[in-house]
Amino acid sequence: MQRRVACMWFPRLASDRALRLRPLDGPFALTIRESNTNRIHCLNHAAEREGLHAGMPLADARSFCPEVLSAEADPEGDTRFLHALRRWATRYCPWVGLEGKDGLVLDVTGSTHLWGGEAGMLTDMRQRLLRTGLSVRLGIGDTRGAAWALARHSEGRAAPGAPLAALTFLPASSLRIPAETAMALQQLGLHTIGDLAKAPRAPLTRRFGPELLLRLDQALGQQPEQITPLEEPPHYGVRISLPDPIGLTADVMALTERLLRRLCETLKTHETGARSLCLTLRRVDGGSQQVELRLAAAMRDPSRILPLFERGVGEVDAGFGIDQMRIEATQVEPLPVQQLSHSAAVQTGQIEDLITRVGTRIGLENIQRFVPADSHIPERAFHSVPAAWSSPESGWSAPRPRPLRLFPPEPIAGSGTEPPRSFRWRRIAMETDRAIGPERIAPEWWLEDEAWRSGLRDYWHVQTRQGRRLWLFHTPQNPGWFVHGEFA
Amino acid sequence: MRRSGDMFGVMSRNLSTSFPLRPARVHEAYGSAAPVLAAVACGQVEGSLFWITENWLPERLNPLGLSTFLDPARLLTARTGSQIDSLAIAEETLRDGSLGLVVLETTRPLNLREGRRLQLAAKAGGTPGLCIIPEGMGSNAAETRWKAEPLPSLESRDSTLMRWNLKKNKSGTLGAWDVRWDAETRRLHVVSPAGE
Numbered sequence: 001m002q003r004r005v006a007c008m009w010f011p012r013l014a015s016d017r018a019l020r021l022r023p024l025d026g027p028f029a030l031t032i033r034e035s036n037t038n039r040i041h042c043l044n045h046a047a048e049r050e051g052l053h054a055g056m057p058l059a060d061a062r063s064f065c066p067e068v069l070s071a072e073a074d075p076e077g078d079t080r081f082l083h084a085l086r087r088w089a090t091r092y093c094p095w096v097g098l099e100g101k102d103g104l105v106l107d108v109t110g111s112t113h114l115w116g117g118e119a120g121m122l123t124d125m126r127q128r129l130l131r132t133g134l135s136v137r138l139g140i141g142d143t144r145g146a147a148w149a150l151a152r153h154s155e156g157r158a159a160p161g162a163p164l165a166a167l168t169f170l171p172a173s174s175l176r177i178p179a180e181t182a183m184a185l186q187q188l189g190l191h192t193i194g195d196l197a198k199a200p201r202a203p204l205t206r207r208f209g210p211e212l213l214l215r216l217d218q219a220l221g222q223q224p225e226q227i228t229p230l231e232e233p234p235h236y237g238v239r240i241s242l243p244d245p246i247g248l249t250a251d252v253m254a255l256t257e258r259l260l261r262r263l264c265e266t267l268k269t270h271e272t273g274a275r276s277l278c279l280t281l282r283r284v285d286g287g288s289q290q291v292e293l294r295l296a297a298a299m300r301d302p303s304r305i306l307p308l309f310e311r312g313v314g315e316v317d318a319g320f321g322i323d324q325m326r327i328e329a330t331q332v333e334p335l336p337v338q339q340l341s342h343s344a345a346v347q348t349g350q351i352e353d354l355i356t357r358v359g360t361r362i363g364l365e366n367i368q369r370f371v372p373a374d375s376h377i378p379e380r381a382f383h384s385v386p387a388a389w390s391s392p393e394s395g396w397s398a399p400r401p402r403p404l405r406l407f408p409p410e411p412i413a414g415s416g417t418e419p420p421r422s423f424r425w426r427r428i429a430m431e432t433d434r435a436i437g438p439e440r441i442a443p444e445w446w447l448e449d450e451a452w453r454s455g456l457r458d459y460w461h462v463q464t465r466q467g468r469r470l471w472l473f474h475t476p477q478n479p480g481w482f483v484h485g486e487f488a
Numbered sequence: 489m490r491r492s493g494d495m496f497g498v499m500s501r502n503l504s505t506s507f508p509l510r511p512a513r514v515h516e517a518y519g520s521a522a523p524v525l526a527a528v529a530c531g532q533v534e535g536s537l538f539w540i541t542e543n544w545l546p547e548r549l550n551p552l553g554l555s556t557f558l559d560p561a562r563l564l565t566a567r568t569g570s571q572i573d574s575l576a577i578a579e580e581t582l583r584d585g586s587l588g589l590v591v592l593e594t595t596r597p598l599n600l601r602e603g604r605r606l607q608l609a610a611k612a613g614g615t616p617g618l619c620i621i622p623e624g625m626g627s628n629a630a631e632t633r634w635k636a637e638p639l640p641s642l643e644s645r646d647s648t649l650m651r652w653n654l655k656k657n658k659s660g661t662l663g664a665w666d667v668r669w670d671a672e673t674r675r676l677h678v679v680s681p682a683g684e
Contacts, residue, residue, distance in 0.1 A: 350584070350586040351564075354580070354584045354586060355564070358577050358580055361573060361577065361580075362566065362567075362568050362569065362573050362577065366543070367566050368564070368565050368566075369561070369563065369564050370551035370560045370561075370563065378550070381552055382550070382551045382552065382560075384565065387564050392562070393561060394561055396552065396555040396559070397555070398552040398553070398555060398556070401553075402550055402552040402553040403550055403553045404527060404549070404550060404553035404554060405550060405553070406548050406550045406553075407546045407547045407548065408546055433640055463641070465640055466640070467520075467637060467638035467639050468520055469638060485550065485553075486520070487553070488521075488524040488527065488553065488556070488557070488648045488669065
């Protein structure tokens with residue numbers, strides 16, 4: 001079967017996308033910051049008619065056409081949009097690749113008859129894209145090179161089997177060659193592809209290197225060229241539709257288990273684990289309810305995930321019944337298979353399940369663990385981090401005895417650099433029995449910290465006659481006494 | 489001083505009959521050294537630990553201070569919005585059975601139903617629990633109730649002399665002990681009470 005390749009070129013992809021989000025009349029340009037100048041990145045037809053062109057500094061464009069409206073370009077968003085278009089284009093054929101930053105290439109061999117021939121397919125493409133507000137140039141030919149040349153330079157169709165016929169009168173620059181090469185060819189008098197095909201090959205190779213003739217041969221089908229379709233990202237969603245609505249918690253859980261088993265199969269083949277799941281229950285009256293589950297660790301074991309849904313499913317209002325269920329892993333993480341050994345702890349994972357269960361009630365962020373931090377400031381010598389996103393760390397060392405509990409500094413009456421002989425703290429009269437200190441701690445000036453504005457601190461370990469052992473500090477630069485913690 | 493003479497007889501009783509907290513039961517502690525008692529209890533069990541507090545309390549555990557009692561990496565803390573949440577989590581964690589000890593700080597009295605539910609959960613999971621309660625807000629369901637107060641000590645700097653007073657014991661006798669934590673060997677020493 002004769003290979004047929006179609007090429008879509010979106011000459012105004014970026015501005016069309018911006019105008020789709022916020023339509024407006026009149027000249028419009030997207031700008032991008034390049035070497036300290038805002039330059040026009042992409043512009044609409046009205047702006048082009050005003051004499052503006054891509055690459056022009058925005059200031060110049062304003063002087064040509066004061067009413068031009070502009071916005072910042074978002075190249076990453078454009079790339080995402082092109083990927084979405086690529087996915088959409090798989091409706092025409094399964095073999096769709098990207099062509100540069102603003103085009104798609106489709107291997108439509110054997111699928112054109114579904115649209116009543118090539119002309120019908122091109123019409124369908126054009127109509128659908130125009131309806132979404134995208135300007136497109138289409139080309140179809142025997143090779144990728146021919147389709148590209150036609151899309152860029154003379155929209156249309158090359159008859160199958162005779163690639164040169166359609167390309168003869170196209171300029172040499174339509175061969176996907178650098179602009180300098182095209183310019184040099186023009187100076188040699190080789191204006192069109194037809195000229196180039198007739199010219200002797202050896203001198204051309206000697207002058208321009210092998211690339212020029214490779215491109216020519218690719219366009220004429222004498223050299224093969226691949227189209228690389230992108231891999232579809234794995235889809236972690238499963239659904240089930242029921243002939244009759246259900247309403248019992250046990251039934252919903254049973255179906256959830258069936259869905260989870262299918263989902264976990266997918267997770268297993270991709271060696272990933274779900275980090276958060278969303279169960280959507282569609283009711284017969286059209287309403288839908290969602291049960292979200294955030295897991296403390298990536299997992300793909302249905303028997304472990306299922307009990308974690310119990311609390312959420314129990315709260316669902318089934319109304320007149322549920323007739324459709326869908327479960328999706330909204331966040332996945334790589335989870336490679338691991339070698340099991342009989343010496344490893346069997347109960348690993350039980351804590352994570354517990355954290356998840358508790359986390360559904362108070363929020364996963366509120367279950368924390370301590371990790372050591374590198375600071376001599378008492379309250380910054382450790383971090384409290386959510387346990388679900390951290391692992392236990394060792395390396396705890398207190399250079400000097402530290403209190404068991406810390407609280408925000410509580411002022412007490414006192415003067416001088418020695419701890420007061422007697423003081424009142426939390427309405428209790430205390431007498432200092434013994435004081436050990438001072439331990440001077442300087443603020444970390446490189447970090448802004450409201451609590452350490454008062455400057456240096458001299459810490460004292462104070463043993464009171466009443467028994468309590470307190471951690472007092474004195475701020476010599478800003479005289480005052482405070483209680484900061486209590487020892488064991 | 490503060491000690492009454494009749495306590496000396498009780499003090500000779502062995503602490504080990506009641507102190508490593510009886511498993512699968514919920515205990516209570518109050519007094520200003522109650523967190524120390526909890527830390528000591530944490531240090532004496534295996535496995536992960538869960539410490540539940542309400543998020544509005546200004547006091548924070550300091551893992552560096554805690555590191556003389558246990559490895560802070562074993563500890564998980566939960567910060568809840570209300571005591572209802574705290575109790576629900578305590579029940580869930582006690583029932584789970586994978587933890588070594590669950591410490592719960594309460595701010596209002598537990599009624600009999602709440603205390604009983606915690607006991608049932610502890611029994612189901614085989615995990616001991618310890619509630620740090622404000623003084624006088626104990627629950628009748630508690631297995632033991634301890635009053636822990638620091639004592640002034642005359643010797644070294646890092647002394648942790650405390651008086652642990654067993655105020656309630658459902659299966660055993662009461663008692664009072666003067667104890668000291670040895671950070672080097674991570675052991676609890678019962679010391680003889682200082683004479684007047």
